[in-house]
Amino acid sequence: MTRVAELWRRIDRNVKILVVVAVVLAVVPFVLSGSSLDIGVRILLFAMLASAWNLMAGYAGLFSFGHAAYFGIGAYATAVLQVDYGWSPWLGMLVGMALAGVFAIVSGYLSFRYRLRGAYFVLTTFAFAEMLRLIFLHWDFVNGAIGLRVPLIRESSWFDMQFPPGSRGYYYVVLAMLLAVLVIVVLLMRSRSGYYIVAIRDNEEAAAAVGVNPMRYKLYAVGLSGALTAMGGTFYFQYIFFIDPALAFGPAVSIQILLPAIIGGMGTMWGPLIGAFLLVPLGELTSGLIRTPPEFLSFLSGRAGLDLMIFGALLVAIIMFLPKGVYGSISDRVTARRQRRQHEEAVT
Amino acid sequence: MATSGAGVTQAGVRRDAVVRWVVTFSVAGIILLINGDRIAELLGPGRSVLLQALVTGLLIGGVYSLVSMGLTLIFGVLHVINFAHGALMTVGMYLAFSLVANLGFDPYATIFVTVGLLLLIGAAVQKLLINRLMDESLEKKLLLTLGLSIFIENLLLVVFSPTPRAVQLTYDSGSVSLFGLDISWPFRAFGTVATLPRSLAFVGALVLAGLLFLLLRRTKLGTAIRAVADNPRGAALVGINVPQIYMLAFALGTACVGAAATLVLPFLSLEPTTGDAFNIIAFIVVVLGGMGNVIGALLAGLLIGVTQQVGGVVFSGQSNLLAVFILFVLALYLRPEGLLGKAKA
Amino acid sequence: MNEQRSPLLSVESVSKSFDGLQALTDVNVVVPQGEITAVIGPNGAGKTTLFNVIAGSLRPDTGRVMFDGGDITGWPAHRVARAGIGRTFQLMKPFASMTVNENVLVAAFERTGRRAEASAKAAEIVERVGLGTWSGQLAGELPTAGQKHLELARALALEPKLLLLDEVLAGILPTERQLVIDLLREIKAAGVTMLLVEHVMAAVMALSDEIVVLHHGAVLAAGTPEQVTCDDRVIEAYLGEEQLIAEG
Numbered sequence: 001m002t003r004v005a006e007l008w009r010r011i012d013r014n015v016k017i018l019v020v021v022a023v024v025l026a027v028v029p030f031v032l033s034g035s036s037l038d039i040g041v042r043i044l045l046f047a048m049l050a051s052a053w054n055l056m057a058g059y060a061g062l063f064s065f066g067h068a069a070y071f072g073i074g075a076y077a078t079a080v081l082q083v084d085y086g087w088s089p090w091l092g093m094l095v096g097m098a099l100a101g102v103f104a105i106v107s108g109y110l111s112f113r114y115r116l117r118g119a120y121f122v123l124t125t126f127a128f129a130e131m132l133r134l135i136f137l138h139w140d141f142v143n144g145a146i147g148l149r150v151p152l153i154r155e156s157s158w159f160d161m162q163f164p165p166g167s168r169g170y171y172y173v174v175l176a177m178l179l180a181v182l183v184i185v186v187l188l189m190r191s192r193s194g195y196y197i198v199a200i201r202d203n204e205e206a207a208a209a210v211g212v213n214p215m216r217y218k219l220y221a222v223g224l225s226g227a228l229t230a231m232g233g234t235f236y237f238q239y240i241f242f243i244d245p246a247l248a249f250g251p252a253v254s255i256q257i258l259l260p261a262i263i264g265g266m267g268t269m270w271g272p273l274i275g276a277f278l279l280v281p282l283g284e285l286t287s288g289l290i291r292t293p294p295e296f297l298s299f300l301s302g303r304a305g306l307d308l309m310i311f312g313a314l315l316v317a318i319i320m321f322l323p324k325g326v327y328g329s330i331s332d333r334v335t336a337r338r339q340r341r342q343h344e345e346a347v348t
Numbered sequence: 349m350a351t352s353g354a355g356v357t358q359a360g361v362r363r364d365a366v367v368r369w370v371v372t373f374s375v376a377g378i379i380l381l382i383n384g385d386r387i388a389e390l391l392g393p394g395r396s397v398l399l400q401a402l403v404t405g406l407l408i409g410g411v412y413s414l415v416s417m418g419l420t421l422i423f424g425v426l427h428v429i430n431f432a433h434g435a436l437m438t439v440g441m442y443l444a445f446s447l448v449a450n451l452g453f454d455p456y457a458t459i460f461v462t463v464g465l466l467l468l469i470g471a472a473v474q475k476l477l478i479n480r481l482m483d484e485s486l487e488k489k490l491l492l493t494l495g496l497s498i499f500i501e502n503l504l505l506v507v508f509s510p511t512p513r514a515v516q517l518t519y520d521s522g523s524v525s526l527f528g529l530d531i532s533w534p535f536r537a538f539g540t541v542a543t544l545p546r547s548l549a550f551v552g553a554l555v556l557a558g559l560l561f562l563l564l565r566r567t568k569l570g571t572a573i574r575a576v577a578d579n580p581r582g583a584a585l586v587g588i589n590v591p592q593i594y595m596l597a598f599a600l601g602t603a604c605v606g607a608a609a610t611l612v613l614p615f616l617s618l619e620p621t622t623g624d625a626f627n628i629i630a631f632i633v634v635v636l637g638g639m640g641n642v643i644g645a646l647l648a649g650l651l652i653g654v655t656q657q658v659g660g661v662v663f664s665g666q667s668n669l670l671a672v673f674i675l676f677v678l679a680l681y682l683r684p685e686g687l688l689g690k691a692k693a
Numbered sequence: 694m695n696e697q698r699s700p701l702l703s704v705e706s707v708s709k710s711f712d713g714l715q716a717l718t719d720v721n722v723v724v725p726q727g728e729i730t731a732v733i734g735p736n737g738a739g740k741t742t743l744f745n746v747i748a749g750s751l752r753p754d755t756g757r758v759m760f761d762g763g764d765i766t767g768w769p770a771h772r773v774a775r776a777g778i779g780r781t782f783q784l785m786k787p788f789a790s791m792t793v794n795e796n797v798l799v800a801a802f803e804r805t806g807r808r809a810e811a812s813a814k815a816a817e818i819v820e821r822v823g824l825g826t827w828s829g830q831l832a833g834e835l836p837t838a839g840q841k842h843l844e845l846a847r848a849l850a851l852e853p854k855l856l857l858l859d860e861v862l863a864g865i866l867p868t869e870r871q872l873v874i875d876l877l878r879e880i881k882a883a884g885v886t887m888l889l890v891e892h893v894m895a896a897v898m899a900l901s902d903e904i905v906v907l908h909h910g911a912v913l914a915a916g917t918p919e920q921v922t923c924d925d926r927v928i929e930a931y932l933g934e935e936q937l938i939a940e941g
Binding site for chain 1: 748749750769770771772774775779780782786787788789790791795798799800802803806808811826827829830831847848850851
Binding site: 063110118120122123124126127128130131134135137138255262304305306311313315316323 | 669
């Protein structure tokens with residue numbers, strides 16, 4: 001028994017949490033159903049997107065305000081290949097991931113090579129996403145503003161990533177994607193590349209002085225982040241059966257991707273997940289309030305925008321009072337206490 | 349200090365610059381070639397279309413300049429990317445609209461109220477919210493203003509609903525006799541038309557821009573603001589009340605959008621999202637003009653206005669913003685520090 | 694004297710100017726293998742600029758840098774590091790979000806890609822420089838002396854052939870200096886060549902095999918400590934140089 005216990009102790013803490021989370025999430029669909037399942041799917045989707053964003057912005061320190069670019073590329077790659085050529089969305093997903101990864105690397109290279117920092121870098125990421133939106137809006141090949149629809153089949157199909165409404169298929173697909181992203185993040189952050197990426201974020205000059213090639217590892221982080229985000233774009237198209245340039249590349253998308261990570265805790269492993277678990281239900285709750293408000297809130301009836309208003313206020317509050325996000329602040333306090341204890345023990 | 353790539357010798361920098369200029373002009377040239385016939389058409393038989401685009405672009409460019417000068421002032425002094433700039437402009441527009449629709453104000457008379465209120469709102473936002481984060485990272489400040497922008501825009505949506513509103517000038521066309529000259533509007537010259545509201549917006553914007561410039565250059569307050577932008581610590585050491593300057597600079601920046609709001613209301617349709625386009629454009633203008641550079645914002649605003657309209661007629665199937673973005677990316681590639689660099693007001 | 698063996702590092706006729714300010718003028722420095730060479734000079738003499746040119750942060754306008762038989766002029770910093778030159782920074786640059794161990798781990802990864810191995814190596818070096826009790830502490834929270842030691846530990850983890858140490862004794866209490874001096878001697882004994890920029894003259898005199906004096910970006914004198922301290926030009930440049938040595 002002690003050998004097993006010893007082995008268990010040595011496994012990385014995050015891996016353990018990941019296993020528990022995976023098991024819990026896998027069981028959830030048997031408890032929930034119907035509309036709650038839909039909320040579950042959205043939570044997992046945004047947790048996954050936020051985690052992918054977190055890789056670039058949190059761990060690599062490259063704040064992107066235009067992740068919609070990669071999301072949209074993933075969605076449209078799948079859409080075009082499926083609608084025009086009948087390809088399976090899984091293949092479309094791989095193509096989308098590759099295209100998004102390349103786009104990320106090229107745009108990243110331009111920014112890094114010409115030393116765009118701070119505000120310039122952020123605005124450039126935004127500009128690239130907006131450019132894609134504008135280009136797709138008037139591009140006949142992708143059906144412009146009209147958008148593209150998933151060709152409906154009448155059964156459940158894993159090959160076509162399509163399931164009847166209420167089925168658990170979508171849930172498990174997005175869960176698999178989320179777990180894939182989390183596993184990648186865990187493995188990456190324990191590896192040499194992961195340490196290099198964080199070192200570059202903390203101090204690029206010092207990292208170079210210990211042999212780390214800043215350009216290579218920044219591009220690595222950016223490319224990976226872009227490719228993983230594209231995966232989410234593919235799923236989104238399959239899930240809502242439709243895509244258009246605004247839904248794919250709009251600023252709202254970029255914002256929805258980064259918010260869970262910020263609120264949960266940027267640069268932490270679990271922040272994005274926690275953020276998604278907080279924000280998505282909150283959004284649903286307020287949308288529900290608007291649709292069918294109780295007596296005393298009847299003036300809210302039909303008022304669009306209330307949910308986002310709350311998001312805006314929440315974001316302001318979090319930035320001002322909990323800048324490291326919910327998870328980040330807690331984690332910080334725990335770490336500080338542990339360190340103090342460790343140091344005291346070592347010294348005495 | 350370069351750690352990779354671009355050489356930091358004089359020769360290396362020059363070589364690098366040459367490459368950038370060559371690539372930029374090649375890309376620009378290719379884009380122009382692709383649209384060759386359209387351009388030929390515009391330069392020939394379609395000349396009036398091109399001229400009209402130039403005029404319209406210049407006129408709206410004036411407003412872009414005003415809005416962007418406020419934004420660049422805020423960035424230069426507080427190092428805050430004020431993402432709520434567009435939303436605040438929309439607030440100003442709804443304010444002006446309410447005054448016109450409910451109290452019968454003349455649209456242009458609302459300027460006193462919009463400027464005054466936006467001044468106050470800006471001061472309050474800075475003092476109560478942004479001030480706490482002054483020493484924090486750029487991204488945190490951006491996220492704060494982003495949150496604010498989302499809040500404001502959706503508050504407007506909840507209060508005013510998405511129904512577009514508009515204001516009509518009773519004196520949209522007319523004439524007047526000034527010093528013996530008969531002036532009538534809309535103004536016509538060289539086959540182009542300039543409507544009164546757009547012309548007034550242009551003139552008004554430039555006048556206000558000029559006033560802002562004078563304030564920054566010729567008054568004690570302006571000097572204090574420029575000092576803080578340059579060196580906050582040094583400014584504090586010579587007795588300048590830096591927190592107060594932060595507040596005032598932000599307020600001045602938002603006052604600019606207040607004024608712009610009044611100026612554009614007579615010719616734009618008003619919805620909660622109206623400020624968005626101005627937001628995006630202002631950011632591009634500010635980067636192009638050099639962040640913190642007020643003159644740069646003025647010139648770049650005009651340039652972007654023209655680019656937008658001319659781009660709209662050249663790339664006739666596309667959004668007119670596309671040309672703006674292409675210019676933006678090319679300019680960043682070419683001169684990341686902006687067309688006029690870090691030179692100040 | 695190792696006249697026959699070529700020097701490990703050779704800076705040849707290096708000049709560098711910034712916007713009209715001439716930081717280095719025709720500087721020649723030879724660093725023999727296995728020895729400790731110190732670069733001294735008043736503030737602004739160009740010492741850190743020289744380091745930056747050698748370590749790859751800056752490209753010289755003229756001249757070249759030869760290391761271990763190869764031309765490394767203009768190589769980017771990470772390539773120089775991988776070639777075997779480790780450096781510390783005068784203004785410390787810790788990886789603030791990581792612990793002391795992790796900071797050194799990043800450097801250790803250069804030698805081996807496997808985490809367990811690199812981690813063990815890092816822990817060993819952390820002990821060696823005396824940061825054992827701080828190993829789990831976040832680097833950003835270390836006191837100045839600790840951060841200085843961390844800089845050294847990181848550079849050591851690269852297993853470099855040449856160490857560039859930029860004011861590694863600054864901010865260290867006089868009582869703790871001897872520890873650092875002993876440590877540097879140990880490192881030398883292990884075969885590492887060192888180039889120091891240092892203001893603490895006592896250490897310079899105690900450690901250096903060679904001294905190069907920089908003044909206004911040019912080499913004023915070079916030689917053994919005895920030769921240099923008796924050199925009239927050096928004494929003139931530093932009024933009261935001998936005083937400094939006496940006070941140490």
